[in-house]
Amino acid sequence: MTLSALVGRYWPTAALFALLLALWQLAVSALEIRPYLLPSPAMVWNALWQAGFSWWPHLWITSLEIVGAFFMAAIVGVALGTAVAWSPLVANALMPFLVFVNTLPKVAIAPLLLIWIGYGILPTMVMGALIGFFPVVINTAVGLSQVETDMLDLGRVFSAPKWKIFLKIRIPNALPYILSALKITATAAVVGAIVGEFVASQAGLGYVIANTQSSMNTAVAFASLIWISAIGLALYGVVVLAARLWAPWAEGVE
Amino acid sequence: MTLSALVGRYWPTAALFALLLALWQLAVSALEIRPYLLPSPAMVWNALWQAGFSWWPHLWITSLEIVGAFFMAAIVGVALGTAVAWSPLVANALMPFLVFVNTLPKVAIAPLLLIWIGYGILPTMVMGALIGFFPVVINTAVGLSQVETDMLDLGRVFSAPKWKIFLKIRIPNALPYILSALKITATAAVVGAIVGEFVASQAGLGYVIANTQSSMNTAVAFASLIWISAIGLALYGVVVLAARLWAPWAEGVE
């Protein structure tokens, strides 16, 4: 995309963000909100560049965790969704269980998770995946079931085994659903990784937030949130782009 | 459904749960896991009935919060998703912002949020809605965009205004997506309400967990988790049933 196309495309976002920034600054000054509760944009901006420590290792670790969590959630989610759509038996057995797993507040079982999977990058990924996999399961399963009888008949006429019908007909047909879920999961993986870091961590943006919140250094916490959102937006953007390349017929919103 | 139909339908679930219970009991006895970490099923069962306090007020409040969060998320999500699908301008302006909001780890900003919006049932609902609205936005927006050109042409031929095309064609056509998202949100609302209660609350199942965690009374915490999952499953079941009644043509998995 050329620069002018980019400008044309994203000026509404830019405008909205600018408006929000202005409102934020205004609120902070007009309502005299305490900086430890809501620092001004300027303070956050400063914290972004002068946090007193280097952001890079934290950014790097959290990014890694998020991407890992995303892929785990995507792979496990598609696999489980396919299993659920595969047979009503599996669906009846698995779904209540998956709903159960998904409704468990992960923060509540933090000690168990800590003991079972430990702490570090991989466990945090697992945590993120646990938080992000469910939308993929549901959307995959629903998408796989939303195929017209005619299309299935087509597959059956050519004596295709069930797995081929899934591979060649159901799954491509469900791609808009799956891609939609991946967009959701891209953001859920971000939250998941941070929650994972909250449970136990030695580095990462979640670690920074937890640390600074306690000393009421909210500006740095907000700066971390901005980094986190930047990672989230980037991952989301990559998913949108990948979707467009991979399944151009399944056009959707961004 | 008759009893035998119910049995026929849910025996796989029941079997899986029974298996898991057995494994759980086995693990606890064989590996000598300490009860404070993972109480035995029997202990949790006892705690369910003899917690030393009444579950009902907690169940009631948490259910209320969950249902409230679910409806808020559903309504706001569908509205935002429709706005995003309505015009590329709105989409370009809103989407990055929504992604931003959704990647913010609510646990991290929960204390801030609660300071701003206060404590109690309503704020906890808002918290739950914040955690659960995003899948609805994405799925609604994607679903609304997944309409065949032919159908849109049909609407345009009859000089339908844009909002009528949304109402009569795009939205019904997107229902499988929206219903899929509502299933996801049903479980997210549960987690959201509990997270909200974790931050500060005087009652509710999240409160019970937070309370018992600080006294290592894990059996009661697990009993709460079971109640929570029961609410989650019930809400999920209601969504599935509602979907089947409301949009029988959009059959999906459960």
Added chain:
Amino acid sequence: MSTSLIDLQKVGMTYEAASGPVEALADISLRVGTGEFVSLVGPSGCGKSTLLRIIAGLRPATKGMVEVTGEQVTRPIPDIGMVFQAPILLKWRSILRNVLLPAELAGRDAGKLRDRALALLDMAGLGGFAEKLPRELSGGMQQRAALCRALLLDPPLLLMDEPFGALDAMTRDDMALELLRIWGETSGARKTVLFVTHSIAEAVFLSDRVVVITPRPGRVAADIAIDLPRPRTVELRASEAFGRLNFDVFRALTGRAG
């Protein structure tokens, strides 16, 4: 045919696609007068459906001028009935509610039109199927439902893309006679009909004029006036004039017209 309702001047249409452009129409000029019944015939893929979409204002032509009722077409034109090549029934609505859709979309009271919708369904032989869902109908039945839908609001201009394509010969003939009645063959006020068909006999039987389109890119190969007496009757088909006109159209189609 005093005024011309549809006026196309050197209309061209090229579809751009990743796999290369396709020139569907090249240089189509055509006028259709108010109250005229004009059929379009031409080989598969010559651009007939494209032309109908352009006239309806659903797609802009890439070349030339398109006017309906004296106004340039830039967006979907109001008060038309259109039968698409595919039935395009909304799968979540019963057949009756599908037929009533135009009323809802155009903001008319669907309740009042219910009886008319049921009468149309009866006419199309779908009397017992009002409450069925589209997927419970056969291909031909779906097509008839789509026809009823197009007729619901009694529009003065009908654009019909092979409305009888999926019907058997007999049903087809019945429907053709019904269409002539609805068009207003015997009554005073006639609608304007632009009718795409693959059946030469059908085109000749129904129309005031048959316009023959060349293979892609579509151009007007011939514009044949059908000067058969109205009202048309089934017996007409055995007439020599009918046979001759059929042959004229056939010749124009096969390019042997000279």
Added chain:
Amino acid sequence: MSTSLIDLQKVGMTYEAASGPVEALADISLRVGTGEFVSLVGPSGCGKSTLLRIIAGLRPATKGMVEVTGEQVTRPIPDIGMVFQAPILLKWRSILRNVLLPAELAGRDAGKLRDRALALLDMAGLGGFAEKLPRELSGGMQQRAALCRALLLDPPLLLMDEPFGALDAMTRDDMALELLRIWGETSGARKTVLFVTHSIAEAVFLSDRVVVITPRPGRVAADIAIDLPRPRTVELRASEAFGRLNFDVFRALTGRAG
């Protein structure tokens, strides 16, 4: 016609739906011999598509016995080519890849069949459209692509549901002749074809037998042997015998056969 490939005995089919049951077929008995070309004609909604689905093993009949190659049909039968009434092209695949789909589904090497697929597309007049997506094709072109797909694996049994329904008269005639060639009219080994059409002339021109079905619920109204010489030629259409057979079928269809 030594052995009978398809054997239907008192087959009935009733669709159950929330809005009440629909009896689509009542008591159909029919045999089709190996190598035979049999056409089905009947009014819209009489159950022709339903019958084809039952024979293919896609839906179980609710009554009667269905056998293909001497075996009871309980699930989709192998080695058939089927043309559905709608094109049912996968929208995410190019036309070529849609045509190659049967190879992939049946576990055959699609790469090796590429040339055959391209040749089939050429035959169907879709030479330049191999890389297009389905939505970039006209209705008739999509139908032809679906025909190519059904022919890809050169199946011994073809079930065809109005394969030429969306084609203009000329293309239709060309395709009919191609179909006869593919069927094996002149070569030795003939395929078996069950062909649904709304065109009586087409049925007579192509078939060894034309089976006429009554209005819903479908029964066999007549089974008319077409004893015209093969190979069939276009000239045949002008023959008196052709006209008489056409009339026979017409009479059976309209119920005036007595």
Added chain:
Amino acid sequence: SAQEKVTFALNWFAVGDHAAYWVALEKGYYKAKGLDVTLENSKGSGDSIAKVDTGRADAGLADAAVVIASRARGTTVQVVGMVFDKTPMNFFSLTSKPLKTPKDLEGKTLGAPPGDSQRQMFPAFAKLNGVDAAKVSWVNIEPAAKIAAVAEKRMDGVGDYSTGLPLYEKAAGKGNVVMMNWADFGFDMYSMSIIASAKTMKERPAVLKAFLEASYMGWRDVIADPKAAMEIFKKRVPEVDVELMTPNMLLGIALMKTERYAKGGIGAIDEKKMCDSVELVNTYMGLPQKVECKDVFNAAFFTKVEMPK
């Protein structure tokens, strides 16, 4: 007569050292002084400070270190009375791999929630005892995961108040838990305190004073008869686990049976100790500005309530 509404923000969900306020409620100490008190849970000191500072609560419980740090971030809250006198700061470890003296900490991995005062003050503690702070590695963990982290040997030790002992013993077994009380190693610093905002102090001084006095009366009764106090607590907050919370409470009481409280009354603030605490925070918590000792506390609302004999 119209009762004055007072919202008191506790620092956590129900734990043993919250019993006093419920006792004061139950026995009508607040009511007698014309107060209508509501107790509200919070998620840690930061949360309760924010509530008090923004006026969502009128007074609250918070760790003094966090209160001091919060002043540097612009809050107006001040300590108006103490809870524990002796510091509860402490490390827990297991007998199998005990951390008994500060020197043992070198080369070990310790877990603590980020806000934990042990964690924040560790450099001071290390310096005091000649330990190389750089040789200790810290892991952030959820408060809920602290006990499991030690008991299941995921970490060598965790920083946690000494009052938590019963919980650690429940997890690891009696006799298996080792404590390193900072107080035993020369470190003394204020921890749990009662706070109020500038607004409350200015606009409702009488109410605050009354509230403090009634609260310490509650404490007095707790110290005098822990068992009865626990019964009231259980009655008011049925979700508490009496078996664990009783020892937890008793450990807290032990931190209050000091010379200072015996002389000055329960919760008496010692200026020197407070200023030393402020100094420690100023030195070790990386604050954006220095906090003045006099800004941190205000003893004007304190009323002496005698320790029970």
